[in-house]
Amino acid sequence: MNSIEIKATQHRIQQVFSDFAFTIPLYQRPYAWTTEQAGELLEDLITSLGDSKEPIDDVNPYFLGSIVLIKEKEDKPDAQVVDGQQRLTTLTILLAVMRTLLQPPHAYALTKLLEESDPFDDSVNRYRLILAKRDADFFKQYIQDENGISKLKDLSSAALSDSRKNIKENALLFLNKLCNLSNEERLRLAHFVIKRCFLVVVSTLDLDSAYQIFSVLNDRGLDLSLSDILKAEVIGKIADCEKEAYAKKWDDIQEDLGRERFQYLFTHIRMIYRKSKAKESILKEFRLYVQPTNNPKNFIDEILCPYANSYFDINKVNYRHHQCAEKINQLFGWLKQLDNSDWIPPAILYLSQQYNNPDELLRFFTALERLAAGIIIQRVNINERIERYGKLLLAIESEANLYAEDSPLQLTIEERRNIIKVLNDDLYLIQKIRLFVLLRLDAALSDGEATYEFTTISVEHVLPQNPASDSVWVSSFTDREREKYVHCLGNLVLLSRRKNSEAKNYDFQKKKEKYFTTKTGVSPFALTTQVLQQNEWTPAVIERRQQNLIDVLKEVWRL
Template structure:
């Protein structure tokens, strides 16, 4: 019987070709390559370029969803890093011909300019894609991206690796960079393996990611649970299959995270390695069979609802889902532990759940913006989680979800300040958009990016310097909420450093989606420091009114 698996040798340009869409399946981890892996790839590529040789990068395994639309089972890290190298080569290039050739392996310019998300060769997961689009794939992005993406995040790894790539490539001459590009395009060879269906793709993924490699956290814990459970061979096999179903639903990293969160709920501590502490924390309190049969399936479905932002509370579902989806914008995941604790235990009272998640959203944003010390932040979340587990009142004046008058004053002060971090800026702008009249919640995969009306970097010869003569004032206000609008990515790329009236023409052009955060610019004729300060105060008042409807006093 034929397997349906097809394999053939091809060049990288045949994989990153016009019309081909490569997307990450949900079980793929986020971008994870470190600097040494990127440096090794750059060295291999330059060695091949300088010698005029071919370079083999192994197999890329794909699931064919439909014609020219594929899921990447194995090869995400290599394809993402090669796209980053191509993007830096493109943005360092001065010759329009070579610049266009490099961009062709990243996306289709015409389709991208019309906001078509299928314009891009490579789409990562919902966390990484917005940053990947704005900092890598968009033309000119690597020369204008944020320097402070956050080192603890996948975006931080991308940013660090982009710095490394740019450092390497900027030392080459223009002709050497073109030589390197031609090698990447024509002489990087790989084996393209196409699997016919999703299930087969997941089987291949599981084999490729366990054979010869250190096991995942969840593999270690699964083995320990099965050993403790005294199962028959058939029972152990059935539990192992169900475990794979859990992994398929959440992804390997997602299941690792869930088991860590469960361990924290049982031990009430985040200290120690989960593989070392899980048995002591969990299996000392519940036997292995009960945990696998009764507890874990409920935890998986609950955590999956959190990840997808889709818990079911009947008529109150939207009131619960909306704040969860705002929480998914944050630059940290600590909020997931109290969310899991609450959802797992409180499944009936929709009105109470809506109130809890509304307050948890506020709590999470405050932790991101105001409680920046990681230890202090963890303690605040631990206090909240303990209150949930202990059945303590959550909503009273002195409860863990509420803030003092002085806290509120400082939170407002922080909201009027600068947002230099990509994730914080995006989270605040998207939350503001939903808070405004006729505003809507924007999902992470929508074509929406934060545009600075006053450019973050103003060239010396720019007209902006006539209206904003002080560089210090530019730095002070460019990253404040009052200077943000939300526009489709192609509008952001074109608008960049244009003068205000020209930017407005792009923002409100026929066929361009106008977001609520952008709408109030329609009637404005000027964009001065006073305009930005006034708008910042207005927007902060609106957001504080949503989070703290009672007067600050």
């Protein structure tokens, strides 16, 4: 077996865009840098250049990182970009913007870095960077062509994909910032970028070696992601004639979910297969247990696509069916209110299996919301949560009776008792669950018709935590009664605004009139309306209300 030579060489940007002709393979993710990353790059370049007048050759160099290439022929400029397309694309945008703001001959010099031409043959004209097919023509038309940047201002972003929107917004950001510089400053910056900014170019003739470098760089915390590596590995195993179609499927899923949630999807898929907490890196366990490259087309068609569709509907609360859809989406909404996402893998798995069976979905998600709520109310630790959901995944896969008493989907008698105990205790002091419980309760009191679209919802005490010594509250409650009732469920209400520290001294009637109601004189919350209907607030009233509210939650969660 012949050894594969790996070369790493430092190049000026002038050399990078003269000695290479870059192509972005189909399996690469779309251009993802936003104005945040692009803006940071430009600010770093301007800061590194500084405002001194020393010759450019004497300015400290600026290192832009490394790129990984597959270069099959050493004597040819052609190179596939395995890692570095974000930087190369952003640098191309920057060079194109600077070209529009500089006069000849400097503008012409930048054009030579953007495209390779033959002065004796007008038909030979090749751009230094060719994006993947989905964005290549757009990039040529609006960035690489000499008059392209001027067309971007009038281009509507509404119909653009995320990658094209990023290209447009980054170009306009550069244009706006560079227009604020003088002609001399722009020219000096251009000289600095092409002569004193460097990339380390890592190249190999071998595809597998390039992927290995790609993976190592990812593990070292650079800007690659789990999905990037998996995409390279999976799409790389598909026949050339089908690569483009499957790369598009992959990209469409990422665009629909958004880059961050797309990353989460792979951790959820790993959990569906592994059914336990990760003991090694997510990437390593994904390869080991999911084995996506064994049958790459099947992985995309039968696993990635249906699981992504289910995850999208759960996240967007967007299940569609002529039966039960509203109730199922309400349950998605409550599950999303929880302070963890450990319930998502069984939700994805079951929804993908039973998508066209809404009655079964309603039954399952009613039970899953009950289980997930019970778990957070008891403050079960992460290891126990993952173990429980792992058992539920196994039960779903094995087609066990999910509604039997001993099913991991069901709460045990002891768990139900623990939940009631927590609900009967000082609920207000458990910050991570109090708002969720009160909103869930309020929705039940409203027959599920309440909507919560307020920018702020706060939890407030009726009997205040620290009443003034001359307050009517002090004469109405003993110290022991205040300690017993102040933080309990029966003494809590919801407000659609931030708390008012001055309101703690209001007596009951004034609180009702000035604090618990809106400008229209009513409350948008059923819980708070209950309190407004009371003429007085005493230990006996709180006791009755506590029991009534507990009874409602017992019915909601079958406790």
